[in-house]
Amino acid sequence: MDMVLRVEGLRKTYGKLEALTGIDFEVRPGEVFALIGPNGAGKTTALRICATLLTVTGGQVTFLGRDLAKEPDFVREKISYLPEEAGAYKNMKGLDYLKFMAAFYGRTAAEEKEYVDRAVGITDLGARLEDKVGTFSKGMTRKILLARALMTKPVLAILDEPTSGLDVLNALEVRSMIRRYVKEGTSVLLSSHNMLEIEFLSDRVSLIDHGRILDTGTPGALKDMHKANNLEEVFRSAVR
Amino acid sequence: MKRFMNLLRKEIRELVTAQLVVSLVFTLALFNFIGRTSRKEVEKAMGTQTIAVLDLDRSASSLGIVTGLESANFKIESMEGRPKEEAIQAAGRGEAKLLLVIPSGFGDSLQGLAPREVETYSFMRSFSLIGARSQVIIRSVISALNDVASDRFLRAKLPDHDPDSLKNPIKTKDFVIVKDRMAEGSANMVAGLVSSQSLLIPVVLMMIVIYSSQMVISAVAMEKQNKTLETLLTVPIRRTSIITAKMLSAGLVGLISAFVYMVGFRSFMGGLGADEVQAASGAGGAGIMRQLGLYFDTTGYIVLGAALFLAILVALAMAMILGVLAEDFRSAQNMIMPLMFMVMVPYFISMFADIATVSLPVKIFILLIPFSHPFLVSQNLYLGNYGMIFGGLAYMLVVFIVLVGFAAKVFSSDKILTMKLRFGKKRGAAA
Numbered sequence: 001m002d003m004v005l006r007v008e009g010l011r012k013t014y015g016k017l018e019a020l021t022g023i024d025f026e027v028r029p030g031e032v033f034a035l036i037g038p039n040g041a042g043k044t045t046a047l048r049i050c051a052t053l054l055t056v057t058g059g060q061v062t063f064l065g066r067d068l069a070k071e072p073d074f075v076r077e078k079i080s081y082l083p084e085e086a087g088a089y090k091n092m093k094g095l096d097y098l099k100f101m102a103a104f105y106g107r108t109a110a111e112e113k114e115y116v117d118r119a120v121g122i123t124d125l126g127a128r129l130e131d132k133v134g135t136f137s138k139g140m141t142r143k144i145l146l147a148r149a150l151m152t153k154p155v156l157a158i159l160d161e162p163t164s165g166l167d168v169l170n171a172l173e174v175r176s177m178i179r180r181y182v183k184e185g186t187s188v189l190l191s192s193h194n195m196l197e198i199e200f201l202s203d204r205v206s207l208i209d210h211g212r213i214l215d216t217g218t219p220g221a222l223k224d225m226h227k228a229n230n231l232e233e234v235f236r237s238a239v240r
Numbered sequence: 241m242k243r244f245m246n247l248l249r250k251e252i253r254e255l256v257t258a259q260l261v262v263s264l265v266f267t268l269a270l271f272n273f274i275g276r277t278s279r280k281e282v283e284k285a286m287g288t289q290t291i292a293v294l295d296l297d298r299s300a301s302s303l304g305i306v307t308g309l310e311s312a313n314f315k316i317e318s319m320e321g322r323p324k325e326e327a328i329q330a331a332g333r334g335e336a337k338l339l340l341v342i343p344s345g346f347g348d349s350l351q352g353l354a355p356r357e358v359e360t361y362s363f364m365r366s367f368s369l370i371g372a373r374s375q376v377i378i379r380s381v382i383s384a385l386n387d388v389a390s391d392r393f394l395r396a397k398l399p400d401h402d403p404d405s406l407k408n409p410i411k412t413k414d415f416v417i418v419k420d421r422m423a424e425g426s427a428n429m430v431a432g433l434v435s436s437q438s439l440l441i442p443v444v445l446m447m448i449v450i451y452s453s454q455m456v457i458s459a460v461a462m463e464k465q466n467k468t469l470e471t472l473l474t475v476p477i478r479r480t481s482i483i484t485a486k487m488l489s490a491g492l493v494g495l496i497s498a499f500v501y502m503v504g505f506r507s508f509m510g511g512l513g514a515d516e517v518q519a520a521s522g523a524g525g526a527g528i529m530r531q532l533g534l535y536f537d538t539t540g541y542i543v544l545g546a547a548l549f550l551a552i553l554v555a556l557a558m559a560m561i562l563g564v565l566a567e568d569f570r571s572a573q574n575m576i577m578p579l580m581f582m583v584m585v586p587y588f589i590s591m592f593a594d595i596a597t598v599s600l601p602v603k604i605f606i607l608l609i610p611f612s613h614p615f616l617v618s619q620n621l622y623l624g625n626y627g628m629i630f631g632g633l634a635y636m637l638v639v640f641i642v643l644v645g646f647a648a649k650v651f652s653s654d655k656i657l658t659m660k661l662r663f664g665k666k667r668g669a670a671a
Contacts, residue, residue: 052474053473054654055653055654076477081470081471086470087467089250091257092253104475104476105475145471
């Protein structure tokens, strides 16, 4: 089976600080793969590298069999990245923002319209999309950003804390939306502090701490391995 | 191309905000208002003004002064029959800005070459320079009368001699040589005309560089502050296209802003009478300037345009790199300072010093600043220093290529996300 993303011996240093010490993981087609770990564990660094934002110090990342470092433009055509602290252009209307982003991906006007229509459906913001993004609440902004990330049905959606800043109901809605897109063929690489969210969404999980992967498996397998009731207990057991 | 145009449109929309339009309209209106007000004041000062005159002599010579003032467009308010103290009080209450007191025996003293003092009392109701004009006119009228009196005396005593030759036995005839051309005129006048011809170049350059750089620095800093940069860097568009779109949009909007500013500035300067002064000096000096070859032909304008264009490109590329260093909009405002200094240093040096005569280290320092070259182009064009001109253009082009290459490298590396300088925040507070 061809992997969507394969990470092998990935190292990343910032000066003397070693953020990733040679990690390996893979994202399979149509699965949600999650990285969980405490602050500073290296989750966001790994995600940023996979999103072509940061360069690698050592090791290799391949996307659909192609070297990410050598062909970043190819990768950018097929992925979408939602950073943890992302924003949208405040002076743009919500709808204009979606149109602006769709224009980078659509090859034809019809394709762009299809993306925008899909995004409008995802946001469920209705007439508020005619307002400037600067007037949106944090939750509304997060929804529009998630819609932007999913509207093109990317091969791989890289989502860093996708429900960050959302209330319980909106978070539930977003999680089911992610699940729906995965069923339609999008693979997801995500990171989150929220273990419940990870347990609900993920097919497989890697526990990461101090730039190294401690364990990888399905949530069920990890719970069995660590004789734990939930992923929080798994994580506590793994870092001991 | 479609993606680039999409990004360019967005960049322009982001820069042309309501605040920018309001600030430009306000600047234009303010300059226009100051210009109009100044023009009115100048017209008022140049128009008929009242001078109070207390003629205690009533001789032909004293009447000559009064006639001279009337012909210089002054309205004379006679204080005849009043004692001096009362005349001062009365003139002060009226609209006259100046009281002229001609003492009795003034005419006879002129005939006998035993000068008597004419007194002037200026009423300072404001401190504008224009308000002091009446005293200057009186001085020139009296100077003319002095000439007439001394000429009359010399003619009476030495009828075979020209009084002017007696008073000024040494005459001068000035010539100016530029390269192999020569014309009659003074070096001061030629230098003044050259400087007035190229006065606008540094101002235009300063305005465009400052506006455009501020736009591009802010454009990058705002992407960071609003957390939109990471998303933008992962969409399928080349990093060089992102840089180009930001530089192009900032250049365009900066150019328009600078143009609006210049229109306002021109209206302001016109109000101060600069147009009239330039026209007057231009009419007299045009012939000399043409004789000396001190004018721009089409090639000259193209070279000057190329120098300005390259300077703007260099400024935009520098601003792009500085924008990467800025963490947010606030620090972006501080980042503009080094660029402003780099433009201001050659500006002031070109105003007060001659690059040809400064010491070698200072000369090297000036020439290393890319923005010095547009300031030097007009002088070098006049003097035919084509080596300096094309060397300067080539240097700016090389600096631009190196800076854009560096900016592209920064944008394609981790530095775009990790490189930052902070201003106004304590390290701990920012962490």
